[in-house]
Amino acid sequence: MALLTLENVTKRFGGLVAVNQVSLEIAPGEFVGIVGPNGSGKTTLFNVISGVFYPEEGTVLFEGRDITSLPPFKRAPLGIGRTFQIPRPFASATVRENIAVGAMFGTQGHRLSVDGSLEVADEIIKRVDLTAHRDKAAGTLTPVEKKLMEIARALAMKPRLLLMDEAMAGMHPNDIDQMVAFIKRVADEENIAIVAMVEHIMRAVVGLAEKVIVLHQGSKIVDAPTKEALENPRVVEVYLGHAPEDSAC
Amino acid sequence: MFFEQLGGNLIQGVVLGAVYGMATMGLSLIFGVLKVVNVGHGAFIMVGAFLTLFLFSSLGINPLIAIPVAFMVGMGLGLIFYYTTIRKLIKAPELATLLATFSIGVLLEELIKLIFGSEFRGYNWVVGKIDLGITVLPLSKLYACIGSILIAVLLYLWFKKTRAGSAVRSVVEDSEGARVCGINVGGAYALSFSLGIGLTVASGVLLTMFIPVGINPYMGGGYTLKAFVIAVLGGLSSPYGAFFGGLVFGLIENGSYTLFAYIPGVEPFALTRFLSFVILLVILLIRPTGILSAK
């Protein structure tokens, strides 16, 4: 059974159609890249999956269950985790406490006490090598450390699907490679499906994604195994065929 | 008899409503541009009222002249508060600007109390009245109403026709984009904030025409609540919505007062004020962005 299924999802904002009849399937443990330029509807699609928006048409199914109008906070315990492009730490809390929050309200939340969640946090901190910063206020971390913590916090939820929102932008290519490899490793170990959303096809994503979905102006134009997608002429056109838009002055 | 009374009260309601609306424009302007809720709004109205009182009682200056004076004073105050406090809090959590504007309001109340004392005051500016059959309208109130409409129109023209106004409008649409186009966003914020405060203090002058003896340092609180009801009615970020919201509110307030007066065993004045609170909650429940949203 597919982990996540979108059927003809359409999201409108007034007259603007941000996501237009998009259907897709993510299998358990799959690593998928969703690619598209700014304005292609990727963020809106993510927001529909995580519950920030409800689509006007279509359904979202998670593990067979219809979650289309389920509020966002109910999706996390089901197993949908999310990271943001610009990390959103709970600044005044410590790194340890931040990550513990993930555990407390995630898929294992009902089983874990506060102390149990803190233990889970400690484990993950070791894994991502943030031990030195464990008791620092999350707001004082460097941007790279914040990204790492963001991911750690999402992993603490023990998700089955992790939506990663351009978590690599602005990082050194080597760091990106390392982080993505780490994520892939964890994902494989825990059988987490990863949907990474990126603006253009990055080598890191390409190296690890099993399949690539390309969005353009709200519609899905390509949905294929990575190698095929890269050779698809429409993809090339989308990335090389358009002039940059003029800013409105 | 009832309908005459109701009709008379409704006319009074529209007249008052125009002034209420104008009094709220500053609030909506500040929220629309800076996303700051000026919880101390009523205190600035009170400052305008005291200014009028001072100018009239001590210097014999006609309240109509007080209007531009109040406006300037308001802009000055706005600039001061913007640069010392508000500017530093734009990036801070919402709690900060809410508490800051609230504290500014408290500060103003206490300062005025220090200077003028806390007794209730008033002044008498008698310029005659006009008889409309079902009701008698003092000319002072009529002037206030006309003044409000005039100011609203001037604001509209300012936004549409001047460079500064257009700059502010583009900042509202997209502050990043405006910045990229070379617009001084910080300056636009400062201008909008002081303009908003200027409008609010000026409205205090106009409102005194409706309060024979009610001027006191703590009068602002009641107006803050009314202003928020009106602002929310008109769509919190739109000054024009606020104006029309004011008209609607004036009608409702006066209409309900008439109706309540017919119910035995209740105090109509208090119940009317309770009603405005209920209206606020109802709108916030159904459509927080306002019933009369206009750009």
Added chain:
Amino acid sequence: MKQIQKYFPLIPVFAAYLIMFLLGENMEGMWQLMSMLLFYCALGQAFNVFMGMTGYVDFGYVAFLGVGTYGMALSITRLVQYEFLGAWIIVIGFGLAMVMSTLLSMAVGAVALRLRGAYFAIATIGVNEGFRFLIEGARIWNGSEGMIFTADLNKVLGRDAAAALCTYWADIMVLVIAALAAFVTLVYMRSKIGYALTALREDEDAAKVMGINVTKFKIIAFITSACFAGLLGATAWALKTPYVFPPEVFEIHYTIEAIIIVMLGGAGTLLGPVVGGLVYGISKYYLSIFLPGFQLLIFAPIILVIIVLFPEGIVGMLKAKTKGTGVERFIV
């Protein structure tokens, strides 16, 4: 953390309250000052549970104190005829105060708590006014005339006991409320409730995505805070001075004082309201001797400075300074 160690932060709080009590008991003429300080500490603790922990401002907070006052007043005036109840009328009064403030907070919360920060503040701006004008307008519970129940209280408890209540036991109960509020605050802080509140205060949208039902937790904090306010009103207002008068018990300036106390001391900290209550209370007391009526004039700009430059408040700064030292676990 070992179980008992979790509660260490209460030690400085309770110690402060104990010291205040002892000073009041044993030093001539100090009781009045101490009772005022305890009131402010209790007010701060109660208010902090909501504003400090969620970061939302309830401008209509005093309404809960007012409602609690009415609860006690109603119990005394309506049940005085049932002589067999005796002093239980006071207990029932507290119960009624809690029930009424819970109901009011649920009513207000149902509308206001769905709204985000600024809209929430707007919704609460008129709560105290609205409720006061409802009582006056619809002539509920004697409307604008209020209620005086000194005579009823004397009947219920007997003259001497009633006098002791007004001058002594009511203040002891304020102390109990302050201590209880501190205890509950710490319990929340150490539990999932506290983590959820911190998360939603820092970043409400991220909190939602992490699985936190922000509305539920806001409601919990809101009702808790309202209950303590109700209990406080019932004792510090109704029992100390047996009359209730709408314009007085719905006076916004108590909300202002609560805000000052919490921000000054450190919003969201356990010790903050105690420090804030002490600093504000002592300042007000001495100011009232030299410059009566000036305390708000002086504190308004102080709060502005705090908001802009020291938003963490006194205890917040203390926490930062003592990080990594042994004292850390006592300053929360």
